[in-house]
Amino acid sequence: MPLTVLIVEDDPAIALALTDHFEVEGYAVLAAPNAEEAFDLIYLYHPHLMIADISLPRMDGYELVRKVRMLPAYRLLPVIFLTARGQVEDRVRGYRLGCDAYVAKPFDLSELSAIVRNLLDRHQMMQTQMMQSDWQTRSPDVPDLEPAPAQSHHITAHSLALSERELQVLGFLCQGQSNRQIGLNLNLSPRTVEKYVSRLLQRTETSNRADLVRYAMEHQLVTLRPKEEELRP
Numbered sequence: 001m002p003l004t005v006l007i008v009e010d011d012p013a014i015a016l017a018l019t020d021h022f023e024v025e026g027y028a029v030l031a032a033p034n035a036e037e038a039f040d041l042i043y044l045y046h047p048h049l050m051i052a053d054i055s056l057p058r059m060d061g062y063e064l065v066r067k068v069r070m071l072p073a074y075r076l077l078p079v080i081f082l083t084a085r086g087q088v089e090d091r092v093r094g095y096r097l098g099c100d101a102y103v104a105k106p107f108d109l110s111e112l113s114a115i116v117r118n119l120l121d122r123h124q125m126m127q128t129q130m131m132q133s134d135w136q137t138r139s140p141d142v143p144d145l146e147p148a149p150a151q152s153h154h155i156t157a158h159s160l161a162l163s164e165r166e167l168q169v170l171g172f173l174c175q176g177q178s179n180r181q182i183g184l185n186l187n188l189s190p191r192t193v194e195k196y197v198s199r200l201l202q203r204t205e206t207s208n209r210a211d212l213v214r215y216a217m218e219h220q221l222v223t224l225r226p227k228e229e230e231l232r233p
Helices: 012-024 035-045 061-069 088-097 109-138 164-174 179-186 190-204 209-218
Strands: 004-008 028-032 049-052 079-083 101-104 145-147 224-226
Touching (some): 004 035, 012 028, 012 109, 028 035, 035 049, 035 061, 049 061, 049 109, 079 109, 101 109, 164 179, 164 190, 164 209, 179 190, 190 209
Parallel strands (some): 004 028, 004 049, 049 079, 079 101
């Protein structure tokens, strides 16, 4: 499953341009012309990142983000304000409400793509680390463990028939690495890594990377080893 980007923009031309661009980039894209429809899409599809204009009808982008941040499941949702309001006071208000990036119109698509990728990478690593911490808390028999190097991973659920490359990607995911880091380790492009991740999500029937890491740990799809300091005499 590709990562999902929600675009909240009342200008049809801008919304269409952003949708086309991010679909070409390999994302699943949702679009809403106002905050009310954005909330419906959030509840239905659980996007991984939101790009929102501030000047929206009825409820502006500031109020949208404020209400999104009140939902426990979306307190850490990456949010980008994409707006013609470029004054310092507008930016300060946006950051105080919890946006992660503030991009003024007119904007460059390549720069916006880089911001989206960086925010998603950081968010995915945070989710993975939270899942690892939660799993270790619920598994007192293995209190001080971390994922072993990729080459020592092995499949215990043979019905999944994971390839060696899929195992390597899964192992690095369990170490909390981003697509860019995994690509550097395996000499793959971030887009190719994303394809492997999507395949893993489909085969394990999980909905996001955090669930995938939890699934891998609970089903022992990766081998864990003690931390280096625990191995010292």
